[in-house]
Amino acid sequence: MALQRFDPPGFVDDFGAAQRDAWHQFISDAMDFAHDGTVGDPFDSPRAQFFNAAKVESASDTGFEDVKWTAFPRIVQISSGSDVERWRNSDASRDVQDEYCEWSVTRQSGTNKITRVTFTCEGPEYWRFLAATDPEKTLALYKQHVEASVTHGDLFSPSGTYIPRNRFNNSTANGAMHLVQRNNTLSAEIEIAGAATITRLRPDGTPMVDSLELIQCGRYGAAQRHSDPFIGARVNFHARNKADVTVANPVGIYFGGLDTQEWETPDGSDPAGFWKYTRGTPQRPVRAVLEVPSDRGYVLGDVLIDGHNIQFGGQIADRIQMTIRALATRIGQSTATPVHGCAGDSAGPAGGAGAGGPLSVSAVLSAGGRRGRL
Amino acid sequence: MGLGQDPFNPTRTHPLSPTAAGLDFPSSGAEANLSSLRARVVGIDPDGGRPMTDQDRASLGDPFFDLVLARERFPRTATELIAVLNESNGAPEGVPEQMVFVVAEAGQIPFNNSSAMLPRGVRYVVTRGRPANGPTVLISTRPPADDPTAFLQVAGWDGRNKVFHFYERAGSAWLWEGSSLHAFDPAARGKGPFDSHVNGTLVMKELRLPWLHWNSTAQEIPIESFPPNHPLRTDPLFAARESADILERRVVRPAIQRWTRARLDRQLGDPDGVAAPRELLRHLLATTSINIVTSEERSRGSKPTFGLPATFFFDVESIVNQLGLEISGLGQSFQVGRPDYESAVAALGLALKHLASGFKQDGDASFAWLVPERALEDCVVVGELTRRGILSFGFALALLMVDAWNPIDSAARASLLNYVPAGRTQAARIEAETRKNINNAAAHLPPEAPESIAATYLALDESALRARAGAELDAFVAKVRARLMTSQGVLDFMRLADWRRRAFRKRRIAEFDLSLPFSNINENAPPLALTKDGEVVER
Numbered sequence: 001m002a003l004q005r006f007d008p009p010g011f012v013d014d015f016g017a018a019q020r021d022a023w024h025q026f027i028s029d030a031m032d033f034a035h036d037g038t039v040g041d042p043f044d045s046p047r048a049q050f051f052n053a054a055k056v057e058s059a060s061d062t063g064f065e066d067v068k069w070t071a072f073p074r075i076v077q078i079s080s081g082s083d084v085e086r087w088r089n090s091d092a093s094r095d096v097q098d099e100y101c102e103w104s105v106t107r108q109s110g111t112n113k114i115t116r117v118t119f120t121c122e123g124p125e126y127w128r129f130l131a132a133t134d135p136e137k138t139l140a141l142y143k144q145h146v147e148a149s150v151t152h153g154d155l156f157s158p159s160g161t162y163i164p165r166n167r168f169n170n171s172t173a174n175g176a177m178h179l180v181q182r183n184n185t186l187s188a189e190i191e192i193a194g195a196a197t198i199t200r201l202r203p204d205g206t207p208m209v210d211s212l213e214l215i216q217c218g219r220y221g222a223a224q225r226h227s228d229p230f231i232g233a234r235v236n237f238h239a240r241n242k243a244d245v246t247v248a249n250p251v252g253i254y255f256g257g258l259d260t261q262e263w264e265t266p267d268g269s270d271p272a273g274f275w276k277y278t279r280g281t282p283q284r285p286v287r288a289v290l291e292v293p294s295d296r297g298y299v300l301g302d303v304l305i306d307g308h309n310i311q312f313g314g315q316i317a318d319r320i321q322m323t324i325r326a327l328a329t330r331i332g333q334s335t336a337t338p339v340h341g342c343a344g345d346s347a348g349p350a351g352g353a354g355a356g357g358p359l360s361v362s363a364v365l366s367a368g369g370r371r372g373r374l
Numbered sequence: 375m376g377l378g379q380d381p382f383n384p385t386r387t388h389p390l391s392p393t394a395a396g397l398d399f400p401s402s403g404a405e406a407n408l409s410s411l412r413a414r415v416v417g418i419d420p421d422g423g424r425p426m427t428d429q430d431r432a433s434l435g436d437p438f439f440d441l442v443l444a445r446e447r448f449p450r451t452a453t454e455l456i457a458v459l460n461e462s463n464g465a466p467e468g469v470p471e472q473m474v475f476v477v478a479e480a481g482q483i484p485f486n487n488s489s490a491m492l493p494r495g496v497r498y499v500v501t502r503g504r505p506a507n508g509p510t511v512l513i514s515t516r517p518p519a520d521d522p523t524a525f526l527q528v529a530g531w532d533g534r535n536k537v538f539h540f541y542e543r544a545g546s547a548w549l550w551e552g553s554s555l556h557a558f559d560p561a562a563r564g565k566g567p568f569d570s571h572v573n574g575t576l577v578m579k580e581l582r583l584p585w586l587h588w589n590s591t592a593q594e595i596p597i598e599s600f601p602p603n604h605p606l607r608t609d610p611l612f613a614a615r616e617s618a619d620i621l622e623r624r625v626v627r628p629a630i631q632r633w634t635r636a637r638l639d640r641q642l643g644d645p646d647g648v649a650a651p652r653e654l655l656r657h658l659l660a661t662t663s664i665n666i667v668t669s670e671e672r673s674r675g676s677k678p679t680f681g682l683p684a685t686f687f688f689d690v691e692s693i694v695n696q697l698g699l700e701i702s703g704l705g706q707s708f709q710v711g712r713p714d715y716e717s718a719v720a721a722l723g724l725a726l727k728h729l730a731s732g733f734k735q736d737g738d739a740s741f742a743w744l745v746p747e748r749a750l751e752d753c754v755v756v757g758e759l760t761r762r763g764i765l766s767f768g769f770a771l772a773l774l775m776v777d778a779w780n781p782i783d784s785a786a787r788a789s790l791l792n793y794v795p796a797g798r799t800q801a802a803r804i805e806a807e808t809r810k811n812i813n814n815a816a817a818h819l820p821p822e823a824p825e826s827i828a829a830t831y832l833a834l835d836e837s838a839l840r841a842r843a844g845a846e847l848d849a850f851v852a853k854v855r856a857r858l859m860t861s862q863g864v865l866d867f868m869r870l871a872d873w874r875r876r877a878f879r880k881r882r883i884a885e886f887d888l889s890l891p892f893s894n895i896n897e898n899a900p901p902l903a904l905t906k907d908g909e910v911v912e913r
Contacts, residue, residue, distance in 0.1 A: 069591050070619050077583060078670040081684045081704025082694040089705075206484060209596035212672060230591040230617070237596070261508040261628035272506050306631055306754075307761050319623060 003053040009126060009186070009252030010280025010287075014141065018359050019133055026129070026361030027251050028054045030187060034194025044219070044343035048336040049197040049239045053246050053327065062329040064248055067234045068256050069226040071101035071119070071320035078224070083308075090314035091172050099227050100184050100253040101322050103313040104176035113301030116291040117313045118145075121253040121322060122178040122279070123186035124164050129361045131155065131162030142168060145278060145287065146175035172313065183222055186251060189231070189324060193247050195220035196232035197239040199338040207240055207338065209233075217342035231324060238328040239336075248325035255285045256321030264304040267296060271303055290316055411443050415552040416566030418559070423549055434550065436530025436539045437469050437502070438511045443541075448548055452500060452519040452526055452611075459502055459511065469502035469511050473625075476615045477580075477588045479888035480728070481595035482740050492733045494599060495886055498611055501625055509625050512576065517612060518605045527567070529576060531629070536636035538575060538629075540567040554633055558653055569882040572663040573751045575633040578626040579883065580618070581665045581750055584741050587889070588618035592670075593740060627750070634754045642764060647800040655794045655808070657755035658692075658765070658773055661782045664878055665749050666889070668741035673719070675712070675742075682708040685747040686871065687854055687904070688847060689781040692748065693774055696757030697767055699843060707851045714861045715742060718868035723894035728887050738891055745871045746878040748781050768839050769805050772831035775843050776824050779850060779904040783877055785913070786824040793825070846906070853908035866910035869895070873902040 006027035008015060015023060031052035037045030072086075076096050080086030094102050106116040131138040135156060142150040146168045155166050168175040179185070195218045200208040208214050211233035215221055221228025238245045260271040279287035292300050303310050310316065413430055414423030431444070441462045442448075442455065449455040462468035478496040483489050497516050501509035510531040516524045526543040537553040554574030556562040570577050584592035595615070597607055606612050641648055648654065656662055671680035684690045684704055693699050719738050726735045738744065756774075759765045777786040793811035795804060809832055816829035831839055857863030875890045876897055884890075901913040 068617065068620070070623070074583070078681065079705045081707060082690055082701070084694070084698070084700070085705055206486070207598060209484075209594070209598045210482075211592075211594060212675075226591045226619070233594055237594075240598075259508070259624050259628075260506075261624065262631040306627070307757055321620070 002055055002057045003249055006054060007250035009122060009250050010254065010284045011250055012279055012286065014130055014134070014137055016134075019129070022133075022359040022361050023126075023129065024054070026125070027186075027190075028052055029362060030190045030251075031055075031194075031246065034190045037194065037198075038343065041343060041346055043339050043341040043345045044195065044198065047194050047197050049199075049242075049244050049334050050194040051244050051246050053249060056244075058327065058329040061331050062327060063331070065234060065238070065326045065328070066256065066323045067231050067326055068321050068323045069099060069230050070318070071099050071322050072226075072314060072317040073097055073099050074226040075222075075224045076314075084312075087312035087314035090317065091312045094170065094172060094176070094180055095182070097172075097317075098181045098183050098222065098225055099322060100179065100189070101255075101317065101320060102176050102179050102181060102184065103317060104172050104174065105313045106173075108299060108301070111301070113299050114310050114313075115299045115301070116289060117300065117316055118176050119255070119288045119290075119313075119317075119320065120176045120178055120286070121255060122286045123184070123189075123252065124179055125186050125361065125365060127178040128162055128164060128365055133359070135160070135162070138162065142175075142177055146177050183225075183228075186253075188221065188228075189253060190247060190251060192220045192228055192231050193235050193245065193324075193326065195343065196235035197245050198343075199236065199239050199336070200342070201338045201340050203340075209236075209240070219343040227322065231326075235326055238326065238331075239334070241328070241331055242334040242336075243328040243331040244334060245329075246327050248327040250284065252284065252286060252324070254280070254323050254325075255288050256323035258288070258290070258316070259319045259321075262306055264307075265292075266298045266302050269296070274300070274303075288320075410448065411548045411550060414549040414566075415556055415559075415562050416568075417562040418552075418556070423547075426550065430550070433535065433553075434539055435532040435534035436510065437467065438528045438530035438541060439532075439539065440467060441469070443548060448543075448546060450522040450526075450543065450546055451524065452498065452513055452515040454520075455513060455526070455528075456500065456502075456519075469504055469509075471503050471505050471509075472614075473501045473509065473616050473620065474611050474614045475499040475501070475588065475618060475621045475625075476595050476612060477618075478595055478599075479587050479886045480733075481587065481589070481599050482593055483599065483726070483735060483888075485599050485601060489733060489735075490601065491731045492728055493731065495888065496595075496606065496612075499621065499625075500611065501621075508628055512625070517609050519609065519611050529567075529571075531632070536633075536640070538571075538633060540571065542567070554637070558650070564882065570885075572883070573633075573657075573749075573755075574637070575751055576626050576629040577663075577883070578618075578621060579664070579666050579889075581622055581626060582667055583619070583670055584668060585618035585622065586666070586668050586739060586741050586744060588621070589615045590618035592619075630751050630754050634751070634758050638755075638758055638762065638764075642762065642801045647798045648804060649798050650796075651799050651804045651808075652791055652794045652796060654755065654759065654764075654804070655791060657752040658759070658770060659791050659794075660752075660788045661748060661784075662752055663749035664746040664782065664881060664883060666744060666878070667747045668739065668745070669743045671742055673738035673740060673742040677712065679709045679711050680715075680742065681706070682710055682743050682858075682867075683745065683747065684708055685781060686743070686745050686867075687781070688778050688850065689748055689753070689774060691750065691753040692756045693771065693778070693843075693847070696753050697760060697771055697774075699771060699840060699847075701844065701847050701851065704851070707855055708858060709855075710743075710858050710864055714858075714864040715868075717861060718865045721865055722868055722872060724891045725893075726888055727892045730887075743871060744875070744890055746782060746874050764801050765805050766836070768834070768836045769809065769832065771839055771843055772834075773828055775831050775846070776828050778847065779906055779908075782874065786827075789824050790828055850906055850908060857908045863908075870902045870904060870910045873899070877901070 006024045035047050035050045037047045039045050076086050076090045080089050101121050103119045108115050165180050169177045200217050211229035214236050215223045215229045215232050235245050258275045263271040265271050276289050277285035278289050300310050305315050412423035413426050442458050447458045449458050463470035478494050480492050480494045500513040502511040503509035512529045514527045528541040530539050539553050540551045542549050551566045557568045557574030580586045589595040600606050667683045724738050760770050777784040793808050795807045812825050813829050816825040819826050872893045878884050903913045
């Protein structure tokens with residue numbers, strides 16, 4: 001039996017019934033879109049081994065793989081010469097936090113010590129839709145998770161349009177409610193998974209297996225990140241194994257955990273207890289806060305990692321794992337033939353967006369003028 | 375071949391010699407009831423080992439001993455060992471969390487006619503631990519994991535005694551080969567497991583991004599690297615392989631930190647003083663071990679310029695990351711043009727070679743500019759010693775600035791070890807005694823002598839030293855950058871890289887031909903060094 005409904009990321013419970021239906025439809029459309037690929041490009045369409053789990057049943061051999069990567073942005077890492085340089089660079093702007101994890105740092109006035117770091121991996125599509133369909137809920141969540149003083153005017157334009165990069169979600173200092181880095185989208189996640197299901201052959205007839213050659217040939221994601229090439233490589237591995245592949249429900253990016261080994265606290269307590277998931281389920285967390293309880297007499301900046309005081313959110317991001325869950329089924333049964341060529345080798349018309357319904361996430365997002373395939 | 379010798383990994387094993395030991399260990403089958411645990415610390419115990427005493431057994435507090443050997447279980451393979459550990463998964467002392475990592479020097483070389491006979495050199499690292507506590511049992515073997523002829527080694531963290539214990543299976547016997555402390559015992563140093571675990575902790579040579587040779591997010595070891603019908607293709611351990619970034623962050627770095635702290639607690643806490651101060655300052659002045667690192671860019675990429683590893687040029691890890699000296703814009707400092715790089719690769723005839731099989735693949739490794747760098751385990755000791763106030767920032771930086779342009783194997787810096795007290799010294803006096811000795815020696819030596827250079831730096835107060843070191847390193851970086859913009863400069867640096875690779879091959883930690891590319895330069899060509907002006911010269 002096919003999946004009844006795509007749930008919101010992390011099974012968060014912000015939606016009413018109509019919103020849930022619309023969200024399901026949005027993800028379902030995105031799945032269909034990712035399956036179709038770039039219509040007209042024989043090297044990128046269709047993606048026969050990618051499937052919409054709400055329309056195609058999974059088989060009894062279904063297996064899951066949690067694809068994991070480090071939250072610290074690789075692009076910052078390879079362009080920085082020392083630890084402090086890369087930590088500082090990663091804390092400089094949300095625009096460089098491109099591993100589907102963004103953070104904001106709160107500091108103590110006077111000492112400038114870090115007191116709290118908030119991490120999010122919630123896609124912007126979800127929030128734009130929520131804000132468009134339930135502004136009051138959106139405001140309440142900002143008040144709950146970011147800052148109690150947030151007002152409607154902080155989040156919405158005079159015409160009532162949600163501002164994703166509002167002043168409580170556009171920096172590394174004033175809060176992080178959801179992802180805003182331009183490549184950190186759920187749509188990107190689904191598109192990468194879809195595009196990576198095409199098995200490709202080199203000119204000599206051997207299969208492409210390397211993450212870099214796959215992402216360059218498939219033209220999905222950003223090759224310099226930890227996440228995109230690796231997600232693609234793992235999905236493609238299952239595709240080469242002649243499985244049908246999709247992203248498991250609920251589609252989203254998740255925290256895979258924080259490693260606090262060799263952290264030192266002034267009172268010897270276990271810093272793992274300072275790490276709290278504040279949205280999503282414990283198994284599928286989408287928001288996390290690291291903060292020392294107020295009764296301890298010290299703050300996060302007094303905690304040491306490898307002997308260094310925590311001075312940057314990037315030091316923590318070094319220790320965070322991100323994950324998405326891939327689903328493979330009908331293993332060994334696919335009859336899709338490998339492709340001799342790369343996406344874009346044959347120029348063709350771009351695909352269109354899915355149709356809307358009574359309440360449509362795509363329509364809502366399009367109304368906001370967002371560029372993209374969904 | 376001795377008992378426990380792995381025919382596919384002879385350098386990995388420290389086999390028993392039954393004849394020499396007068397022992398008769400079974401390797402399989404009916405004699406398996408002779409399984410046992412023996413002590414064999416190479417260099418101290420007889421070649422065939424010796425029976426474990428009650429005192430020996432009482433000193434073992436790691437989960438591998440507690441959950442396996444102490445229960446009279448003597449698994450012959452990794453598969454059996456994992457099964458034994460699984461029996462305790464529900465117990466409070468169990469280590470249920472398992473991760474698998476895979477390394478293979480030839481694991482990223484495509485399988486085809488020319489590489490069909492190439493041994494892939496696959497090894498597994500299987501870690502076991504309790505969630506949130508990190509791994510405490512580390513199993514090293516090769517596939518297939520149920521092969522009783524495969525080497526099988528275990529490192530277990532003993533939380534009670536704060537040491538790693540090292541074990542190895544030989545035939546159906548298990549050998550306790552010592553603890554981290556034996557790494558510093560003159561009789562055992564560099565022998566047995568301590569030929570690679572030089573400082574008594576875990577080793578991951580390719581520790582940093584892109585973790586060359588390891589299965590990782592940067593580059594997988596694809597199943598297609600292996601022949602059709604190869605048993606690895608259906609091996610559940612291989613299928614469960616994780617990325618090496620997890621091994622780095624969750625296993626090896628914490629282990630190095632943990633052991634370093636435990637070691638320093640022990641050595642510095644001795645009320646009679648530090649028994650061997652030179653053992654500590656070797657980490658500052660010498661090169662006790664090596665990591666290997668590459669550029670983060672592919673050797674056959676299309677990017678017109680890319681960065682070389684900064685640690686190739688100076689000790690960024692100790693000077694910048696551990697001591698905190700700020701060098702601005704370091705990240706973009708060591709860019710090389712791809713045409714110059716490719717010309718240098720061609721001029722030196724770089725190639726990956728496996729001498730026994732005759733395999734040769736022209737060019738650099740898959741990631742560019744593979745070179746040895748100072749081992750993290752040395753740098754972490756430097757950081758810990760300064761944070762604990764045993765060494766001042768100024769003292770550590772002053773000595774690191776001597777011949778700073780040669781971050782590894784600097785004879786000039788190593789010569790300063792002679793001025794570190796040789797005998798037992800109170801921890802608080804180590805720096806002062808060394809300072810005094812260096813200054814006294816410098817008074818009678820020419821200004822270019824390492825002692826004189828060190829004395830010049832030591833004479834500065836911290837602020838002045840910080841400024842001078844920063845300025846000198848900035849100037850050095852600028853000169854290197856200028857030379858990297860010329861074909862000749864790149865070729866010279868490539869020759870230096872090759873010299874360092876040749877020197878690495880002489881270390882016992884270098885086990886595999888394919889670890890590093892070979893060149894057309896004679897293995898016995900004169901050693902090279904880098905000067906303060908960014909010039910490559912014969913030593």
